[in-house]
Amino acid sequence: MSEPQAAVPKTWTLGPESEYRFELDPGTSVAIKLVKGQAEIFGFELVEGMVHLFGFECKAAVFTWRGCVIEMSEPSTEYVSDETPMKNYANLHIALEQMRVRALRRIRGSPVPPHEVTKKSDPPRILILGPEHSGKTSVCKILANYAVRMGQGWTPFIVNVNPSEGGWAAPGTISAAPILGPIPTASPANPLGNAATTAPLSLTANALFPLAYWYGYSETKRNPLLMDRMIRNLGENLNDRFELDTQGQASGLLVDTPASFSTGPASNTHRQKLIKACIEAFKSESIFNMIVVVGHEKLNVEMQRTYGSQLTVVKIPKSGGVVELDYSYREKVQQYALHGYMYGQVIKLPPGVTKGIFGGEKLDELLLSPSSTVINFEDLQIFRIGSESMAPSDALPVGAARTVSEMQPVAVDPASPGSGLLNAVLALLSPPNEDENERYDEEILDLTIEGFLVVTNIDIPKRKMTVLAPNRSTFTGRTAVVGSFEWQEL
Ligand SMILES: Nc1ncnc2c1ncn2[C@@H]1O[C@H](COP(=O)(O)OP(=O)(O)OP(=O)(O)O)[C@@H](O)[C@H]1O
Numbered sequence: 001m002s003e004p005q006a007a008v009p010k011t012w013t014l015g016p017e018s019e020y021r022f023e024l025d026p027g028t029s030v031a032i033k034l035v036k037g038q039a040e041i042f043g044f045e046l047v048e049g050m051v052h053l054f055g056f057e058c059k060a061a062v063f064t065w066r067g068c069v070i071e072m073s074e075p076s077t078e079y080v081s082d083e084t085p086m087k088n089y090a091n092l093h094i095a096l097e098q099m100r101v102r103a104l105r106r107i108r109g110s111p112v113p114p115h116e117v118t119k120k121s122d123p124p125r126i127l128i129l130g131p132e133h134s135g136k137t138s139v140c141k142i143l144a145n146y147a148v149r150m151g152q153g154w155t156p157f158i159v160n161v162n163p164s165e166g167g168w169a170a171p172g173t174i175s176a177a178p179i180l181g182p183i184p185t186a187s188p189a190n191p192l193g194n195a196a197t198t199a200p201l202s203l204t205a206n207a208l209f210p211l212a213y214w215y216g217y218s219e220t221k222r223n224p225l226l227m228d229r230m231i232r233n234l235g236e237n238l239n240d241r242f243e244l245d246t247q248g249q250a251s252g253l254l255v256d257t258p259a260s261f262s263t264g265p266a267s268n269t270h271r272q273k274l275i276k277a278c279i280e281a282f283k284s285e286s287i288f289n290m291i292v293v294v295g296h297e298k299l300n301v302e303m304q305r306t307y308g309s310q311l312t313v314v315k316i317p318k319s320g321g322v323v324e325l326d327y328s329y330r331e332k333v334q335q336y337a338l339h340g341y342m343y344g345q346v347i348k349l350p351p352g353v354t355k356g357i358f359g360g361e362k363l364d365e366l367l368l369s370p371s372s373t374v375i376n377f378e379d380l381q382i383f384r385i386g387s388e389s390m391a392p393s394d395a396l397p398v399g400a401a402r403t404v405s406e407m408q409p410v411a412v413d414p415a416s417p418g419s420g421l422l423n424a425v426l427a428l429l430s431p432p433n434e435d436e437n438e439r440y441d442e443e444i445l446d447l448t449i450e451g452f453l454v455v456t457n458i459d460i461p462k463r464k465m466t467v468l469a470p471n472r473s474t475f476t477g478r479t480a481v482v483g484s485f486e487w488q489e490l
Pocket residue numbers: 021022058059060061130131132133134135136137138139188257258259319320321322323324325
């Protein structure tokens with residue numbers, strides 16, 4: 001078969017405050033080069049003359065404040081728009097920047113200028129809410145990128161409580177990470193950056209060290225009690241970190257939420273409970289002080305009524321560029337994230353393109369080689385939280401009681417034919433408390449995760465199973481938890 005013809009690169013000249021939006025079909029990639037001027041993708045600045053690669057059905061926009069010239073190979077869909085809400089996002093960023101400066105001054109005990117004496121000095125702690133595909137994650141990324149680009153040493157924390165996305169590493173997690181450098185966008189998997197746990201050591205430039213808990217399901221309504229507990233755990237852990245990290249504390253917190261916090265079929269009580277869990281979890285010394293509602297008038301009014309007396313509720317417009325993502329696309333992105341976790345980013349270059357950077361990294365540094373290990377059933381203790389098919393407590397018939405509670409860790413026997421472990425994604429938990437006296441029944445729910453495994457084969461007669469993991473290590477004596485995610489070949 002002949003090689004696909006190299007397409008002649010196209011050039012676009014973008015006027016000030018306009019953006020070039022593109023979408024990629026499965027199996028395609030695009031190369032974009034900034035020829036002249038300045039441009040950014042969700043706040044991440046493109047380097048002039050460098051070829052930036054995008055793949056895995058990425059949908060994004062190259063935005064420019066002052067105009068630029070870009071050159072690119074052919075994406076699947078493309079258009080330019082000069083109607084963007086970027087000015088609103090930049091204004092919000094400026095307000096947050098002032099909060100950071102005042103907060104750092106207070107934390108360090110520096111003198112306060114007379115005209116600022118009456119102003120509050122809490123760092124920005126923001127809950128970002130909005131309906132499905134309103135652009136919450138993109139707003140979160142833009143605000144974090146603008147903060148780190150200020151050159152003030154800010155390291156804002158992003159908290160991802162959207163288990164369908166999982167933030168870093170893999171879907172199913174509730175996680176947080178300090179953002180140390182601008183977050184690139186190259187693939188929809190790991191939209192908030194890559195975790196160092198999976199990346200090769202050479203990726204130190206962009207690698208993040210997230211703090212993650214394993215919820216194990218895509219949807220928040222699957223086990224709301226567990227979600228609530230994980231969010232509170234994360235909040236507690238972060239508040240402890242802030243006590244040791246004044247710059248991080250002043251940089252603030254951006255919480256990216258799933259759409260089920262804001263709208264959709266879930267009951268109002270379910271939504272309100274999750275929002276309340278977030279607000280209470282991250283309050284410690286300085287309370288949550290802002291709710292940002294992306295493009296939803298009714299939700300904005302509801303939040304004003306409920307929380308307006310305690311915190312600032314701000315509505316910002318939704319970008320016309322946000323793409324509506326369907327269920328099958330989201331599932332595919334989850335698989336891209338899991339495969340990326342194990343194998344790194346294997347991207348097919350566009351015809352005629354021979355080099356470039358992908359998410360800020362060189363291509364040959366993006367490949368990983370996971371290892372397949374055969375272990376005994378007894379080596380690894382595997383649990384599932386609650387029973388396999390679990391309706392939330394409030395959905396049970398009146399008077400009906402559960403035999404297994406939603407929060408109960410239930411041991412899973414790989415020898416049982418219905419274990420559901422084959423091809424399952426397992427989260428490997430960090431070791432429990434060394435002091436036996438400090439242990440408790442539900443400790444598993446409160447342990448952070450260290451990584452992920454996939455069970456690729458189960459040999460019941462020999463009582464052995466094969467697990468795929470990013471690196472060769474022993475699992476003897478370790479504990480893992482299974483959720484609902486399954487490994488699929490791409
Ligand atoms: N201005 C834009 N131009 C092109 N694509 C965009 C733009 N803004 C966002 N997108 C894309 O639209 C998709 C949805 O955006 P995003 O994930 O930010 O929305 P969300 O509200 O967080 O979604 P969810 O419904 O999963 O909570 C993503 O693929 C994102 O990259």
